[in-house]
Amino acid sequence: MAKPRWLTEHEEAAWVGYRRMRVLLDLRINRDLVSQSGLSEQDYDVLSNLSEAVGQRMRLGDLAAHMCWSKSRLSHHITRMQDRGLVQREECADDGRGSMLTLTRKGHDAIIAAAPGHVASVRQHLIDVLTPEEIDTLAALTHRVVARLQD
Amino acid sequence: MAKPRWLTEHEEAAWVGYRRMRVLLDLRINRDLVSQSGLSEQDYDVLSNLSEAVGQRMRLGDLAAHMCWSKSRLSHHITRMQDRGLVQREECADDGRGSMLTLTRKGHDAIIAAAPGHVASVRQHLIDVLTPEEIDTLAALTHRVVARLQD
DNA sequence: AGCGTGTTGTTGACATGTCACTAACCTAGA
């Protein structure tokens, strides 16, 4: 720490750009989604991952790991979603500690209804703004950063 | 919306990667910073932008715009930082509505002390994980997305 | 001057996420 390697101009531009994009993009996509479907992006992610799981059911811990969420965050959020009737907690047969998470009929309908609009929003504000090369670079780069952070 | 263009595999990878990186990277960098300096990343950004401003003072609205924050968010945050003695609100001479934001001595010292460790953290978890090409691509891509969102 | 409209910043109510702690349970080794 005695001799910090400050960011170069290019590095600074990437870092600042990332942080700005994070704020604006997330806010915008979230707003689009809420106004169109009544779901937040967090709700959408939970429902989406759950609907793609085998049997449309998942352990809480597995879902948290898959989404890179803390267990606490997921637990709080699931409580709220359960109150709204979108998902359902069930006992876990083979592990007394665990909970299985399942989709309710209402949750299933909600994700089906929300998906087209959400994809359109993601396209409009991010994907369709990028070139195919940028998309691949972004995918590669984010996956590498995530992998490093998951130790 | 009748016929949604779903994301291709590559597009999906970029989108999922971005969202995972967002969660993990921000959490990690924030934790590093808090444990090393007692500042959150938000605190750091405010102090950093303020210390680079001419006269180390800035209008609240200008700072909010520059950081891509909502005015409300900044106002709340400044109140908290002011309570901790890091910044100071002052009357704005040429506009009775406005406030000027200034750095206190304590805020100045805090950013100076925190900077080397924070840069090291950003390098370790993001910048140094990327190639120079990826950094430039990330900068270009994020700036374009931000520009589109700012209309 | 007087009025309407837009800006600037603040506030309160509320939603969300983190952290630290706890309870309940599982598993392996003495």
Next chain:
DNA sequence: TCTAGGTTAGTGACATGTCAACAACACGCT
């Protein structure tokens, strides 16, 4: 068997951010 230590999930207190509403002021037009 039983006990220590790890795992799974839930909880409460707190920090943060959003949204909508508001107050105070600026500015342009008549």
